[in-house]
Amino acid sequence: MLNLHDTATGQVRPLALRDEGKVSMYVCGPTVYDLPHLGHGRFTLVFDVLRRYLIARGLEVTYVSNITDIDDNIIAKALKEGRSETEVAAEFEAEWWAAMDRLGVLRPDATPHATEFVTGMIATINELLDSGVAYRTSDGVYLDTSTVEGYGLLAGQPLESLRAGARIEADEEKRSPLDFALWKAAKPEEPAWEAPFGAGRPGWHTECVVMSLSLLGDGFDLHGGGLDLKFPHHENERAQSVALGRPFAQHWAHNGWVMVDGEKMSKSLGNFTSLTDLLAKADGRAYRLLVLRSHYRAPIEVTTDTIADAERGLGRLDTLARRMDLAATPSPVVLGEIDGLDPQAIERFVELMDDDLQTPQALGLVFELVGEANTALDAGDDERAGQLGATVVALAGAMGLEIGWSTDEIDVATLALAAERDEARAAKDFVRSDEIREQLQAAGWVVEDTPEGTSLHR
RNA sequence: GGCGACGUGGCCGAGUGGUUUAGGCAGGGGCCUGCAAAGCCCCGUACGUGGGUUCGAUUCCCACCGUCGCCUCCA
Numbered sequence: 001m002l003n004l005h006d007t008a009t010g011q012v013r014p015l016a017l018r019d020e021g022k023v024s025m026y027v028c029g030p031t032v033y034d035l036p037h038l039g040h041g042r043f044t045l046v047f048d049v050l051r052r053y054l055i056a057r058g059l060e061v062t063y064v065s066n067i068t069d070i071d072d073n074i075i076a077k078a079l080k081e082g083r084s085e086t087e088v089a090a091e092f093e094a095e096w097w098a099a100m101d102r103l104g105v106l107r108p109d110a111t112p113h114a115t116e117f118v119t120g121m122i123a124t125i126n127e128l129l130d131s132g133v134a135y136r137t138s139d140g141v142y143l144d145t146s147t148v149e150g151y152g153l154l155a156g157q158p159l160e161s162l163r164a165g166a167r168i169e170a171d172e173e174k175r176s177p178l179d180f181a182l183w184k185a186a187k188p189e190e191p192a193w194e195a196p197f198g199a200g201r202p203g204w205h206t207e208c209v210v211m212s213l214s215l216l217g218d219g220f221d222l223h224g225g226g227l228d229l230k231f232p233h234h235e236n237e238r239a240q241s242v243a244l245g246r247p248f249a250q251h252w253a254h255n256g257w258v259m260v261d262g263e264k265m266s267k268s269l270g271n272f273t274s275l276t277d278l279l280a281k282a283d284g285r286a287y288r289l290l291v292l293r294s295h296y297r298a299p300i301e302v303t304t305d306t307i308a309d310a311e312r313g314l315g316r317l318d319t320l321a322r323r324m325d326l327a328a329t330p331s332p333v334v335l336g337e338i339d340g341l342d343p344q345a346i347e348r349f350v351e352l353m354d355d356d357l358q359t360p361q362a363l364g365l366v367f368e369l370v371g372e373a374n375t376a377l378d379a380g381d382d383e384r385a386g387q388l389g390a391t392v393v394a395l396a397g398a399m400g401l402e403i404g405w406s407t408d409e410i411d412v413a414t415l416a417l418a419a420e421r422d423e424a425r426a427a428k429d430f431v432r433s434d435e436i437r438e439q440l441q442a443a444g445w446v447v448e449d450t451p452e453g454t455s456l457h458r
Numbered sequence: 459g460g461c462g463a464c465g466u467g468g469c470c471g472a473g474u475g476g477u478u479u480a481g482g483c484a485g486g487g488g489c490c491u492g493c494a495a496a497g498c499c500c501c502g503u504a505c506g507u508g509g510g511u512u513c514g515a516u517u518c519c520c521a522c523c524g525u526c527g528c529c530u531c532c533a
Contacts, residue, residue: 028533039533046533073531161460161529226533233532256463257527293471293482299463299526301470309470309483316482319496360472364481374497378490430492437494448495455496 002054002354004222005297007230007252008153012356015251017221023054023061026212026249028225028233029111031068031204032092033077035274036099038258038302043226045291046255048105049399050224053353055332056398064215065108066208067093069115070201075190085191099275102284104400106332112211114202120210121202122195124244125182129197133243134182137173141183141197144175148239151178154252155231162231180236182206205236212237213246223249227297230254257299273302286310288401292359313367317396320370321403322457323377324389328404333397342391345369349395359399366395410456414440418454425449 002015017023027047030040047063054061069089078085100107125141128134133147145151152159163177181203186192192199212220225234234252241248260273278287287302289310294300320326329338335346348365352358373388396403410418417436424433437447440456448455 030533037533041533043533155529157461157529163529227528228532231528232530255533258533259526289482290470295472298471305483306470312484313482323496358472361480364472367481371498378498425492428492434493446495449491450496 002057003356004050004251004253005356007156007234007254010156013251015222017059018219018250021058021060023059023222024216024220025051025061025063025222025224026208026216026220027063027065027108027223028208028229029065029067029108030096031071031073032089032096033071033073034092035276036092036096037275038260038273038278039226040096041099041103041275041278041287042258042291042300043224043255044100044105045103045288045400046296047224047253048103049288049292049296049359050253050357051106052332052400053357053398056335057350058334058336062110062216063106063108064110064112064212066112066114066211067096068204068207069093069113070191071114071204079189095276099279102279103275103287104284104402106400110215112215114207114211117207117210117214118193118202120214121183121206122193124210124240125202125206126196128182128240128243131243135175136197138185139173140181140185140200140203142174142179143182143236143239143243145178145180145239146176148242150242151239152235154235154238180205180232182240205233205240208233209237209240209244209248212249213241219247219250221249222251222253224253224255227254227256255296256294259299259301260303278302278307282307283311283314285401286314288399289314289363292363292399292401295360296357316367316370317392317401317403320373320389320392322455324373324385326389326393326403328402329393329397331397331402332400333394335394335398338390338394340387340390341394342369342387345388345391345395349398353398362395362399366392369395414443414445414456418456422453 003012004015005012015023025047027043030036047065051061051063067089070085074085074088078088081088097107125134128143129136129141134141134143136142152162155162159178183195183197183200183206184203185198185200190201192201212223223234223237230252238248286307287310290300290302290306293310300306335341335350345365349362352362352365369388369392373385373392376382376385376388393403417440421433421436421440424430424436440447444458445456446458448457
């Protein structure tokens with residue numbers, strides 16, 4: 001069984017499942033007011049890998065990830081650009097999915113939008129008001145965190161220090177600096193929903209509680225997100241659930257930062273790189289490889305150099321695929337359903353992944369298998385090579401890394417040149433054959449000689 | 459200020475109280491090749507500094523230095 005670090009306990013412990021054979025997981029999605037950035041790319045890749053691995057082990061996974069389509073940033077952008085919040089959200093949600101597709105991230109089983117769940121949120125807030133754990137102020141409804149048992153569980157630091165560091169609000173209507181808005185009262189020109197406690201819109205922390213509990217039910221298995229969501233976002237989700245008396249996520253997973261030039265990439269620093277830009281220049285699989293190469297809780301440095309390095313590594317995998325003409329494995333991969341794999345490699349892989357997703361070593365294993373496969377090929381042991389190649393494809397696939405080669409359409413003229421080169425080589429006219437090779441290379445082709453003659457790929 | 463993480467060979471990046479090595483990229487040498495490319499083999503002999511524990515520490519403890527983070531919007 002998978003052992004996974006749990007932020008709530010600070011320990012690596014078995015992921016307990018509410019229903020045998022089934023995993024319910026909720027991962028906080030994006031607020032769609034701008035292009036996705038590298039941090040979004042990392043968390044989606046990390047949890048995509050986790051999801052795929054669970055599937056690879058034969059578990060039935062229900063993966064829910066939301067789209068926050070109403071919030072201050074969206075409103076600000078809509079106002080600035082003179083269009084509706086709906087338009088802004090739709091535009092960037094489209095960008096989001098385009099980027100996800102390029103990364104090879106599986107679509108969630110459900111993608112709740114905040115605006116679709118406002119009725120449920122209002123009911124939840126009403127319930128919290130009725131039970132006296134929430135209170136109204138002139139600008140909304142707040143949760144009284146002092147009534148929440150174990151508040152600060154995820155923050156992992158003393159409440160005192162949280163209070164000390166909390167921003168002092170201009171209006172002192174909040175009973176404690178730690179209390180947070182469940183509902184934000186409408187200001188002029190802002191979109192609003194009618195509610196018994198005044199027109200307004202839901203606070204950020206409210207939506208994920210309502211959506212996760214609605215779609216996955218009480219006491220679902222796993223809640224994930226970036227490390228920055230640990231506190232206050234996840235803390236406050238949990239607080240609401242506790243205040244409602246409903247069991248919440250049983251396990252919390254958080255991935256580490258994306259660093260840029262040694263600093264955390266963040267809003268306040270303004271050192272964002274958009275994922276859209278990266279994916280326009282690089283193979284989406286390269287970013288996945290980069291993410292797999294580090295442990296998911298460690299920070300990663302994403303630069304043009306580390307991406308280029310990953311792309312070259314990818315080349316080694318693709319070269320094997322090309323050499324063996326390996327067929328792509330159906331995605332996602334279920335290891336138990338594939339015949340002809342190397343049992344020892346599978347066993348090692350599972351051992352590594354079960355230990356809090358040791359993808360760096362799992363990836364190392366895949367590369368070792370690549371070397372073995374190449375050796376077997378060189379030795380003419382096609383049977384062994386076939387087994388190793390299939391294992392490489394399956395294991396990489398279990399982490400969402402699709403191995404293959406670009407099936408570039410080669411135009412007739414180029415094919416004719418390749419054929420002419422083969423004739424020249426057969427006639428030992430190396431001046432002519434090298435001339436053609438240079439011409440092909442200048443056109444961007446990588447030229448390799450194989451027993452079947454000139455082989456071309458980009 | 460409070461709390462925490464990290465510091466590994468040219469680069470990225472795992473891991474471990476002591477035997478043989480993570481892995482990738484880059485570099486050098488060799489095999490293969492008409493020459494290349496791809497592939498294979500070999501090579502550099504690393505663990506921030508100073509103490510301590512130990513028969514033995516890169517791995518445990520302490521201090522120090524350095525980097526980074528959380529306590530505020532953020533994935």
